[in-house]
Amino acid sequence: AAGVIQSPRHLIKEKRETATLKCYPIPRHDTVYWYQQGPGQDPQFLISFYEKMQSDKGSIPDRFSAQQFSDYHSELNMSSLELGDSALYFCASSPRTWGPSGGTQYFGPGTRLLVL
Amino acid sequence: DQQVKQNSPSLSVQEGRISILNCDYTNSMFDYFLWYKKYPAEGPTFLISISSIKDKNEDGRFTVFLNKSAKHLSLHIVPSQPGDSAVYFCAARGQGGSEKLVFGKGTKLTVNP
Numbered sequence: 001a002a003g004v005i006q007s008p009r010h011l012i013k014e015k016r017e018t019a020t021l022k023c024y025p026i027p028r029h030d031t032v033y034w035y036q037q038g039p040g041q042d043p044q045f046l047i048s049f050y051e052k053m054q055s056d057k058g059s060i061p062d063r064f065s066a067q068q069f070s071d072y073h074s075e076l077n078m079s080s081l082e083l084g085d086s087a088l089y090f091c092a093s094s095p096r097t098w099g100p101s102g103g104t105q106y107f108g109p110g111t112r113l114l115v116l
Numbered sequence: 117d118q119q120v121k122q123n124s125p126s127l128s129v130q131e132g133r134i135s136i137l138n139c140d141y142t143n144s145m146f147d148y149f150l151w152y153k154k155y156p157a158e159g160p161t162f163l164i165s166i167s168s169i170k171d172k173n174e175d176g177r178f179t180v181f182l183n184k185s186a187k188h189l190s191l192h193i194v195p196s197q198p199g200d201s202a203v204y205f206c207a208a209r210g211q212g213g214s215e216k217l218v219f220g221k222g223t224k225l226t227v228n229p
Contacts, residue, residue, distance in 0.1 A: 004159070033216065042205065042219035043160070056214050090159050094215075103148060103215055107159035 002026055006091050012114045013081050018060065021076040021111045025093030030073040033105055034066060037088040049074055050096060075084030081115045088112050119143045120208050122220035130228055135193040137223050139206030142187065147210035150217065151180060151191045154203045164191070168210075196227045 004022040013019050025032050031050045035043040046057035049068035060066075063081075068074045072093075078085060089112075092105035124155045137151075147168045152160035166173040166180045166189065173180050179192045180203045193200055203224050207217040 006159075031215070035217075042221050043217075045216035045218070048215060056216050058216055076188070092159075092217075103209060104150065104162055104165055105217060106162055109159045110157075112157070 004091055004093050004106055006089075006108040006111050008111060008113075009109065009111050012116065014116055015081060015083065017115075019078045019081060019113060020088055021078070021091075021113075023076070023091030023093075023108060024073045025072050025074070025091075026106055029093035029095050029106075030072055031094050031096050032068055032072065033091050033092040033094075034060075034074070034076050035090040035107075037090060037110075039087070043090055046076070053090065078113075083115050086113055086115045117142075118221070119146075120206055120218050120220040122204075122206055122213055122223050124223050125221070126147075126224040126226070128226045128228060129196050129197055132195045134198065135191075135196045135225055135227065137188050137191040137193075137204050139191075140187055141189075141208050143208070143218075144187065145210055146188055146208040146218075148163075148208070149180070149182060149189050150176075150209070151208045152205045152207060153200075154205060154222070163204075164189065193225075195223075198227045198229050201225055201227050 033048040034046040037043040046060040048056045052068045066076045089108045090110045092107045094105045150165040151163040154160045182189045203222045205222045206220040
């Protein structure tokens, strides 16, 4: 079965540079989520999109922005990178299902960002 | 403030025995709970979920139990296999209508042959 695709898988940047992470959701999934996982930490929610509109926002720095495109893929743009931005960035997708039985998020393999 | 807590950072069991992973939460607004399995350098893999209107959900070797009054859920793996060795994350959804997942810190399960 098709899974969530993230690119690149690894990225090395210098401080103050910019980075763009891409996410391609599972076909027919219209909701995309971004999470950040620091070393030894649990994943922290950053932002989500449904039908190209921001649907929820978490602890995303102002230096970061994201969007979802008409083909449902999403990009996370990170500017003025800091050492503390080094982390695993996961994208997840889900079909839009309300109620108590839906909304399972399926995760991609992640992008490991290292800021030097 | 950790709203989803996995108090055991690690667990070791023998192959063929039962593995029980525990998770506690503090927010009664959560309406959906999930367990994910994660290998190093990979994304979390969905295992099993349970909605707040149920107290048990079973899928093969995996069973999740939810005790709403105690704000506690557990994942049972029977029988445990060496391939089950991984970090298991408990996650909750639904705080204030949000779809974001709130994760616990994870429990590293080691299944010894």
